Amino acid sequence: MTTSIKQLPDIEQVLSGNGACGGCPATMALRIVGKALGTNAIMLLTPSCAVASMGMTPRLGYNWPCINICFATAGSSASGITHALEIMREKGRLQGELPTVFSWVGDGGTYDIGFQALSAAAERNDNIIHFCYNNEAYSNTGVQRSGATPRGAFTTTTPAGKRQTKKNMALLMLEHNIPYVATATVAYPGDLYDKVLKARNIPGMKYIEILAPCYLGWQFDMPETVRMSRMAVRSGAWLLWEGENGKISFNHPSSLIISGKKEAAPVDEYLIKQGRFNRLLKGPDAESRIAAIQGDINREIAFMRERAKITV
């Protein structure tokens, strides 16, 4: 049973008075993550909205020891910390339960500039949790295209809409043979909470990607964040799944879409709500463009359905 939002613990690791935008999905997600991780953790941040939100030195809106690191280095920096803690405990310089070492990184720091170091940390199976809060663009620098930006989306560096599809980062991480990979999004806080709790207790490399609909980048109304997150899942544009030692299982409600018990909602409604697809939805070839996006989603659903059948 998924933990319900009412059952989440009271602990708050995201403190009041931070600098996030109203309706910020990354901050919502971090709040849930904090409830699952508790206080005994060390947080790494690459340049991103989460840094812009955390407060300026010496103030801090997150209740962990936080280290800001070079953009490309989430994987290697987290490895450095976890190895340091482990050897210092082996040598008797640290006692008690070691803190959870986790990176809190955007899609730019995960899909793009941080990919190499993250891939290497996964290949080494170092004992860390890498969270990617994916708002599908470089939101912090004013919304530029990333490897996570979906086809058709306007960003300031794709003024005519992105021509390429996004990549399936979570699946790429699964193919590193790491013990745990999961996807989540803010409309399903209990699902996210359970996944973080599970990851925390698994030794080795864990990757959790959280779809984070950003009102600024996606151009929808600020109070609509959670609704947008839910629509992403219901349309199949975002699939909730977890991979434990390579075995994929889908979570509600994505499991219904994968099994065919429920039709995915047509993507139009999801797209119409978002200003970043405006250009796409106007003009004589709107239908074919929407069909291309629907095709991307259908392909991913079909692919993940088949991939999940492989259980070697």
Added chain:
Amino acid sequence: MKAAQVIMDTGAHAAALAVKSARVDVIPGYPITPQTSIMEAVAAMVENGELDARFIPVEGEHSAMAAAVAAAAAGARVFTATSANGLLYMHEVLHMASGGRLPVVMCNVNRGVFAPWTLWADHQDSFAQRDTGWIQYHCSSNQEVFNTILQAFRVAEQINIPVMVNFDGFAISHCLMPLTLPPQEDIDRFLPPHSPEWRLDPEYPSSFSNVTNASEYAPFRQMLSDDILASIPLVKQAAQEYKDITGMWDGDTIDTYRLEDAEVVAFAVNSMAAELRLSIDILREQGIKAGLLRPRLYLPFPAEDIIGALPQNAQVMVLDRNYNFGHPGGILASELKNALFGRRSDITVKNRVMGIGGIDLTRRFMAAEIRAMMDD
């Protein structure tokens, strides 16, 4: 009391033995010629239990320095090593190490930089990192590499500034020389266990290296600049105490040879400066009052010690194994002139660039160059 042990070993292996003696905790490593032998040796020591440490086989030098810096922030004693383009690739993270005041020690095995490719020694790589805020030693023998790594850890951890220990690829890294290994208890006496005042600790939630306003950023930078200069007495103290305990001496900020009455002073770093002692002997036989001044410390530049050591009216022949692009000649000459300006108008500085990409610098060649420079 145990006696020191004397072995024959390469410079690269001497570095690895120093890492072991320093009881390092974490070593992120990535191969690059000619540094690779250090990482191979360290990885083997960790694997066979000789060295109680974690070796992290990272996927590149940028990650090697990132893992090193992060491990240091977690409270560990950290070492890594690189060469040439590996060092250049680290550049961004070198700034984080110094700005973050994290006492990482790194060997850079000097090699010329790309393009075009070269495998052999010159000093463009380390000098190109001048403005990263690292303390930089340059060593001229295998023994000095061993000794200096231990001194580097001490200085780094006293003042929370990372230290780079440079020595030449192949001429030092791959050549066998006698190496004296002091007893471990002597080294432990010289280099106490690392216990940083601050580390990442969930008991104390706080931010580290987060965004600052200019009013906070500027004092951080000023403090780094001041503390780099303030490391000079610590460098001297480390050299002296190391000598008191082990009996070994390579110089402190500078090393000199037949300098006292010299009229012609050769000025150079690394292995070529060891060879230059022989050139000095040749010149002395020819009736030229020659001497050597070798800066062991390149950064901070030991200006006061150089000014104090140069004989009156000396002609200083700076032999640079690098280019100072945009200026005629090399970087050492530029640094020296900067130090002397307005302080020692009696001194003449002459400069030639040589030995680029590992061109062999023999005692006769350098003696002839110095003679020719007297007519420049």
